[in-house]
Amino acid sequence: MVTQTRNMLLNVGPSHPAMHGVIRLIMELEGEKIKGVDVEIGYLHRAFEKMCETVMYAQCFPYTDRLNYVSPLINNVGFAMTVEKLLGIDVPERAKYIRVIMSEISRVTDHLTCIGASAMELGAMSVFLYMIKAREYLYELVEEITGARLTISYVRIGGVKADLTAGFVDKAFQKIADVRKVLIEVDELLTRNRIFFDRMKGIGTISADDAIAYGITGPFLRSTGVAYDVRKANPYLIYDRLDFEVPTGTTGDNLDRYFVRMAEMEQSLRMIEQCFQQIPDGAVSGELTGCLVPAAQMVDRAKMGQTEDLIEDEVDLDPTLQGGTKRYHDAINADQKDVVLPAKENTYGNIEGLMNHFKLVMYGHGIRPPVGEVYFPVEGANGELGFYIVSDGRDLPWRVRVHPPCFPIMAALPKCLVGGMMADMVSTFGSVNMIAGELDR
Amino acid sequence: MTPNLTTSKEQGILTPLQRVQEQFSQEVVETHAFRGDETLVIRPGALLAVAKFLKTAPELDFNFLMDLTAVDYLFFAGGRVQKEFRFEVVYHFYSLKHNHRLRIKVPVDEKDPEVDTLTGLWPSADWYEREAWDMFGIQFKGHPNLKRILMYEEFQGHALRKDYPFNKRQPLIGPQN
Numbered sequence: 128m129v130t131q132t133r134n135m136l137l138n139v140g141p142s143h144p145a146m147h148g149v150i151r152l153i154m155e156l157e158g159e160k161i162k163g164v165d166v167e168i169g170y171l172h173r174a175f176e177k178m179c180e181t182v183m184y185a186q187c188f189p190y191t192d193r194l195n196y197v198s199p200l201i202n203n204v205g206f207a208m209t210v211e212k213l214l215g216i217d218v219p220e221r222a223k224y225i226r227v228i229m230s231e232i233s234r235v236t237d238h239l240t241c242i243g244a245s246a247m248e249l250g251a252m253s254v255f256l257y258m259i260k261a262r263e264y265l266y267e268l269v270e271e272i273t274g275a276r277l278t279i280s281y282v283r284i285g286g287v288k289a290d291l292t293a294g295f296v297d298k299a300f301q302k303i304a305d306v307r308k309v310l311i312e313v314d315e316l317l318t319r320n321r322i323f324f325d326r327m328k329g330i331g332t333i334s335a336d337d338a339i340a341y342g343i344t345g346p347f348l349r350s351t352g353v354a355y356d357v358r359k360a361n362p363y364l365i366y367d368r369l370d371f372e373v374p375t376g377t378t379g380d381n382l383d384r385y386f387v388r389m390a391e392m393e394q395s396l397r398m399i400e401q402c403f404q405q406i407p408d409g410a411v412s413g414e415l416t417g418c419l420v421p422a423a424q425m426v427d428r429a430k431m432g433q434t435e436d437l438i439e440d441e442v443d444l445d446p447t448l449q450g451g452t453k454r455y456h457d458a459i460n461a462d463q464k465d466v467v468l469p470a471k472e473n474t475y476g477n478i479e480g481l482m483n484h485f486k487l488v489m490y491g492h493g494i495r496p497p498v499g500e501v502y503f504p505v506e507g508a509n510g511e512l513g514f515y516i517v518s519d520g521r522d523l524p525w526r527v528r529v530h531p532p533c534f535p536i537m538a539a540l541p542k543c544l545v546g547g548m549m550a551d552m553v554s555t556f557g558s559v560n561m562i563a564g565e566l567d568r
Numbered sequence: 569m570t571p572n573l574t575t576s577k578e579q580g581i582l583t584p585l586q587r588v589q590e591q592f593s594q595e596v597v598e599t600h601a602f603r604g605d606e607t608l609v610i611r612p613g614a615l616l617a618v619a620k621f622l623k624t625a626p627e628l629d630f631n632f633l634m635d636l637t638a639v640d641y642l643f644f645a646g647g648r649v650q651k652e653f654r655f656e657v658v659y660h661f662y663s664l665k666h667n668h669r670l671r672i673k674v675p676v677d678e679k680d681p682e683v684d685t686l687t688g689l690w691p692s693a694d695w696y697e698r699e700a701w702d703m704f705g706i707q708f709k710g711h712p713n714l715k716r717i718l719m720y721e722e723f724q725g726h727a728l729r730k731d732y733p734f735n736k737r738q739p740l741i742g743p744q745n
Contacts, residue, residue, distance in 0.1 A: 169718035174734070176703075177727060181734050212603050339631050339664065342692030353664070360667050498645065499602040502635070502660055502671065513635060515658070519645035530635040530660070538695040567718055 134162055137549075141170045145248055145553045149563050150537075152544075152552070159549045164541040168566055175568035179527035183493040184210050187527065188280040194529060194565040196277060197240045198233035198508040200269070202565075203282035208363060209503040209514035210284045213496040214466060222286045222459045223364045224406040225272075228299075229281065230505075231395040231402075232269060235306065236262045237508030237560070238346075238388040238395075245385075245557025246317060249326050254313055261309035264302040271295060274447045284494060285467040286460030289450025296403050303396050310392060317385070327382035331543040331555030334379060341539035345510025345532050346387045347559065351379035357506035368405065369398050384558040409458040419443045425475045437476040444471060466494050493522030507532050509560055531565035584628055584663075584670045591625075592618055597675070607671040609656075615674050616684045622661055622670070623689050630661035630670065633686060636696035638676075638704040642730040654678035655706060659686075682707040703728035 135156045140146035149170035155163035175194065179187045191206045192199040204226050211218065218226075243258030266276045271292055273281040281288050317323045333343075335351040348355055356373045358366040374390035376383025417439030420428075425442050428434070441452050451459075453470035460467045468487055473480025486492045496518040504513040510532030517526040536559050543555050582590065585606040589596050595614035600607050610618055622630040637658050641651040653675035661670045674683050685708040686693040697708040698717040705726035708714055716723065720740060725732050 169716075169720070172718045174727065177734050215603060337691075340691045342632055342634060342690065355664055498649070500607070501603050501605055502669075504634075511634065513660070515635065515637065515660070517639055519649070521645070525644065526639045528635070528637045528658075534695060535692050538692065 132157070139552070141167075145556060147244065147556070147561050147563070149567075150556075150561060152540075152556075154544075154549070154552075156549060161544050161547055161549060161552065164544045166537055166540050168537060168563075171563040171567040173568065175529065176527055179524055181523065183488075183490065183522050184496070184524060185284060185487070185494060187524070188282065189278065191529075192278045192280055194531070194568065195237070195507060195509070195512075195562045196564045197562065198230075198237040199277060199279055200229045200233040200273075200281060201505060201507050201512060203280065204230050204364075205503065205505040205507070205512050205514050207282045207284050208505065209501060209516050210494070210496065212501045212503050213499060213516055213518055214284070214463075214494070216285060216461050216463050216466060218286050218461050219458060220365075220407050221290075221409050222461075224402050225287050225291060225459065226282065227364050227366065227369075228399050228402045228406075229269070229272065229287075231398045232265050234395045234508045235392050236265050236269075238392050239265075241508075241557070241560035242313070242385060242388055245554060245560075246313075246323065248553045248557050249323060251317065251320070251323060254316055257309050257313055257316075261306045264305050268295075268299055268302055271298070272450070274449070283460070283467065285463050289448075290409050290455035290459050292450065299399065299403065303399060307393075307396065310389065314389065324382065326551070326554050327385060327558075328380060329378070330381045330547060330551045331558060332378060332380045333539065333543050337539065337542055338379065341542070342535040343510065343539060344535075345507065346384055346391060347510065347536050349373065350376035350383035350387045352377050357504050357511055361504065363503075363505060365402075365405070369401050371398050381554050381558045407458075409455060417441055422471070422475060425472070429476045434476060437472070440472070442471050442475055491522065495520060495522050504530070507565075509533055509536070509562065509565075512565075529565070529568060531568065533559070533561050533566040537561060537566060581627075584622075584630075584668050587625070587628060588618060588621070588670070591621060605671055606669070607673060609673045609675065612674050612676065612683050615672075615686075618672065619659075619686050619689055622672075627666075628663065628670075629665045630663045632662040632664060633659065633690035633692045633696070634662045634669075635660040636686070636693060636700060638700045638706055638728075640704060640728065640730045651675075655681055655704060657683055657700065657706060676706055681705060682709055684709050685711040687711055702726070705729065 137154045137156050139154060140151040141149045151167040153165040154161055175190055178190055187206060188203055191202040194202045239258045239262045243255040247255035270276050273279040335353050338348045338351050352375050354373045354375050359373055371394045374387050376387050420440045421443045453472045456470035464483055469480040469483045474484040498518060498520045500517040502513055502515040504511045512532055513530035515528040516524055519525040544552055585599055585608060588608055589599060592614060595611045596608055598609040622628050639656045639658060642654055644651055655676040657674045657676055659672040676683060685697055695717060697711050698714060700706050701714050702716040702719055703726055723738060
C-alpha cells in the first residue's frame with residue numbers, strides 16, 4: 128500500500144479575527160508549512176474613485192477620511208495638496224505647520240494601532256491596551272482641534288478648517304510626554320521578550336530588491352534597509368526645516384518592521400516639538416475686541432441691515448465650525464477668494480461674503496482648477512500615499528486616483544508568507560498594517 | 569542622494585522627459601510638464617521598448633513603477649475637448665537613485681482596449697493591471713493572471729468607465745435593477 132500526501136487548501140477570512148477587516152487568504156498547506164497563497168481583496172470596496180467624480184473638490188474630503196481610517200489627517204493633507212498643486216496655490220506658513228503637526232500625530236496613532244494590534248495577535252494583550260491608551264491621548268488632541276476623532280475632514284483646499292486652540296501647545300507637550308512613557312513601557316514589555324522576539328525574528332522576510340520591484344514604500348520598505356521617505360526625498364510643506372532621521376532596518380523581517388515603527392514614532396514626536404518651536408504666531412483665543420454674537424442672531428441683524436456694529440463682533444458658532452472665524456481666518460487660509468470659503472462673519476454679516484460662500488458651495492460654480500493633471504505624493508503612515516487628479520476645467524474632478532500604500536504590500540504578501548509556518552502568518556500579516564479602507568477604496 | 573532635477577538642468581544634463589524624447593522621437597506623440605510633472609504620451613506599440621529603456625538606462629534607472637491606472641476621456645470637458653482615443657493608461661515611474669519621476673501615458677482605443685503588460689519588468693504591475701482591467705476593461709497582453717481584483721467575478725461591466733452610472737446597483741444577493 129502506498130501512502131499519499133496531499134496539500135490542503137485552507138481558506139482564511141474574510142471573516143477571521145486575524146484578518147484586520149476583510150481579506151481572504153487562500154492558502155495551500157503542507158502540514159503547517161505554507162506552500163502557496165492567493166490574496167483576495169475587494170471586500171471593502173466603496174467606489175471612492177467613482178464617487179469623487181460625482182462631487183465637487185471640497186466634498187471629496189469626507190471620502191478621503193475613510194481611506195486610511197487610523198490616520199485620516201494624512202489623507203486629507205494629501206488630497207488638499209494635490210488640488211492645490213493643480214490650482215497652483217500656496218498656503219500660509221501657519222497652516223503648513225498645523226498640517227505637519229496633525230500629520231505627525233496621525234502617523235503616531237497609526238503606528239500605535241499597528242504595533243498594538245499585531246502584539247495582541249501574538250498574545251500580548253496588555254501591550255494592545257497600553258497602545259490604545261496612548262492613542263487615546265493623541266485622539267484627544269485631534270478632537271480638540273478638529274472636533275472629531277476619526278472622520279475629521281479637517282484640511283481644506285488652501286488651508287485648514289480651524290486654528291489651534293488656546294493652550295493647545297501645553298496640552299500637546301503633556302500628551303507627548305505621556306505617549307513617550309507608554310512607548311518606554313511597551314519597549315520593556317516587547318523588545319527583550321523571548322516569545323515576541325522569537326515569533327518576529329526572521330519571519331516574513333523580504334529582500335530590498337523584491338520590495339522595490341513590488342513598489343513597496345514606507346516602513347515596510349525601510350525595514351529592508353532602503354531609506355526612502357517622501358518627507359526626505361521630495362520634502363513638502365515644511366519638512367525640509369525639521370531635523371529628523373529616517374530609521375531603517377537591515378533584514379526586512381517582522382522584527383525590523385517593529386523596530387522601524389517604534390523609532391518612527393519617536394521621530395514624529397520630535398517633529399511635533401520642533402513645529403511648536405517654529406510655528407509663526409496666530410491669533411490667540413481671548414483677545415476678542417467686539418462681542419460674541421450667536422450665529423442666528425448675527426444673520427437676523429444682517430438681514431435687517433444693522434451691519435455697522437457687526438464689523439467688530441465675532442460669531443459664536445457650532446463646535447464643529449469653531450476656530451475658523453475672522454480673527455484666525457487669514458493666518459490659516461490662502462488669500463484666494465475663488466478657493467477658500469470666507470470667514471463666517473462675512474458669510475453671515477454681509478452680502479459679498481454670502482455670495483462668495485455660495486459661489487464656492489453651489490454645483491456648477493465651486494472651485495474650478497484649469498485643465499490638467501497632477502500627481503502628488505505624501506508620506507502616509509504606510510508609505511507613499513499619492514493622489515492623481517485629472518481636471519477638465521469643471522467644478523467636479525474628472526478622475527481621482529489614489530495610490531494606496533497598502534496595495535503593493537498586499538500584492539507582495541505571498542512573497543513573505545510562502546515557505547513559512549501557518550502560525551507565523553498572523554505576525555507577518557500584522558506587520559503589514561493592512562488598512563482595508565485604502566486597499567479596497 | 570544625487571542632485572535633484574533643477575540642478576541637473578543647470579548642468580546641462582537632460583531631464584528624463586528630454587532623454588526619452590531624444591531616444592524615441594518617432595514614438596512620442598505629445599509631451600507636457602504641467603505643474604512640473606513631466607509627462608510623455610507615447611504610441612501603444614512602443615510601450616515595452618520605452619519601459620525597458622526607462623528601467624535599464626543608467627541615467628534614468630526607474631526602479632519603481634509607483635502607480636498604474638487609466639483614465640476614461642468619454643465626453644471629456646462636456647465634449648468640448650476631442651480626444652482621439654477614449655482611454656489613456658497612465659504610468660507613474662520613480663527612480664530611487666536619481667530621485668526623479670516621470671509619467672507615461674498610452675492612448676488606447678475604445679474598440680480594442682489592449683496594451684502590453686509590464687509584469688515582466690516590474691512585478692508591481694501585476695495587481696495594478698488587474699485593477700485597470702477590473703475598473704476600465706483594458707486588456708493587458710501577456711498578463712499571467714488577468715482577473716478582477718476589487719469586484720467579484722460575476723460583476724457586469726467596468727465600474728470606472730464614464731458610461732457606467734455611479735448609482736447602478738449590482739448586488740450579488742438582494743434586489744436587482
